[in-house]
Amino acid sequence: RSAFFMAQLSHPYMTTGKTIALTRRTSVGKVMSLLLNMLSGLVITFLPRMDVLVMTPWFAPIIWDGTFDSAILDAQFRDTTIGLTVFAIKKYVVFLRLFLETAEKYFMVGHKVTYYVFTDRPADVPQIALRAGRQVVVLHVGSYRRWQDISMHRMEMISNFSRQRFLHEVDYLVCLDVDMKFSDHVGVEILAPLFGTLHPGFYAADRQSFTYERRPLSRAYIPRDEGDFYYAGGFFGGSVPEVYRLTTACHQAMTADQAQGIEAVWHDESHLNRYLLSHKPSKVLSPEYLWDERMLQRPPLLRKLRYVAVPKNHGEIRNR
């Protein structure tokens, strides 16, 4: 039996599996899983995560460390250009340097990337040394007085620029918050026609306690007995046509709400959740892809933290 196990360990897929097998399992667990493999019949040369859900009931993979092989995926996405949208309005320009420097280190390394920086202060966009095949495009846009409006109008701006520009320049769009930094690999494993990210505060919560918009008057309304996950407004994306559809739908819904005199409880995030309930994402990113270390205790099921919040003084940074 040990010889059989050794043969499995030499398999290339076992590079991640080895970590799982040797560090996480008790010896009983190892023996049990091995017996299970031999008895049930499917030789698992790529040990799966048994502690978390890795696929939704509509077949969208949930991306955790250990579920994917980067070598295969990088080959599959060889000729792909990825667009990253980030909004640095008013004082938020101060976050750009760390955001872009860490993105150069961790985001889609080895692939063609265009950073689309939306800002009202183009002169304050820092000059960052970029790897080959990567460029920064600064898009000069207006600002709004309230931070809620700035957040919500991101949908409108992404929608407009998707049709005008992004469709011809990139294959996928990744729409991110700026007050964050990358701390580990974020690669092509996230790319899909439409993807959302699990909000770090709600990944283990009941759908009843999700902070969906609960007033039926709003277009973002979701009843208490519905809902798959609570998705974070700060990390979503997909193919350009799908992101265009999502942002257009959200913008129209927010405009309709405004005409009714109502604003959804979590603004664009509420509308994003309404959209992803009816238009199921084809991939879901685990909270590895969006975390806040100061607000949450890191659980053992999070093996990596890839994109994390940067401390900010809310009072000072907003509305300036």
Next chain:
Amino acid sequence: MPPPAMHCPRLALGLGFCLLLGIALCSLWVYVENWLLVSYIPYYLPCPEIFNMKLQYKEEPSQPVAQSQYPQPKLLEQKPTELLTLTPWLAPIVSEGTFNAELLHHIYQPLNLTIGLTAFAVGNRYTHFVQHFLESAERFFMQGYRVHYYIFTHDPQAIPRVPLGPGRHLSVIPVPGPSQWEEASMRRMEAISVHIATRAHREVDYLFCLDVDMAFRNPWGPETLGDLVAAIHPGYFTVPRHQFPYERRPVSTAFVADGEGDFYYGGAVFGGRVARVYEFTRGCHMGILADKANGIMAAWQEESHLNRRFLSHKPSKVLSPEYLWDDRKPQPPSLKLIRFSTLNKDTAWLRS
């Protein structure tokens, strides 16, 4: 003393003549050899126009899912299934328990899809499988969707009239009769790709290509739909990759080296979006042609080429052996619901 040649002018003449003759024979041989190779090219090379056929496809927007009640997916509970559910390239592996059939129905029903199904009944013994195949398909295959069966046969008269449900159609496609069993199973890739190019791309959204000497036992629904779908061969899912019956001779285009391989896929089931199936079958057919030109036939004919291609162009969805089972094997506990399996037959009897 005069030189030896002067002594025997006839010898010199003879040698010169032999040299000239040798040169003449060599050049004749080179010419004839080229001519011989030309005449060896297989008779069924496709016409050049097939290569230029481009299929135009519109990007279909995803439709919203109608309101439906179902339990919330649980993130932190271990799934009670022993089979792997996701490949390392993030393709789902479909088996009972990995999906919510009702939810998938809500997603796919409004799209008004037509699913095609090809089956080859070529050879006198295969035509009598069609009845049972179609009857079981009528019971279990894509219930509630529009379906179009394409039965390829050398003997259209032998295809029985099976009553079909609403929205379901059958077309019989005549093909030439086989000279040998292997020859018949090598022509399928070509026939399917030509059929898609000339007809099926207009009639169906998804296409499945199945073996006819099988039957459906349980529902086969939209959980199987994907861009490019393969099924794991029931005989090899417990076996390490170096024991897979890949083609191991490097001269073949279906060659797979010893350290390579994900799963051993069965040739009896594959499918996907019609454009992807077209590219896939064309690619396999090109490989088969190249092998034929080199005088080699892969170990498991089309199945070897299918496996070679699925290694480089990985499927976006993989069906567990529930979707391609061999009834002679005892059903293991990891497979909860056998949906499509063999009818017992003696293959030697069939080949005669």
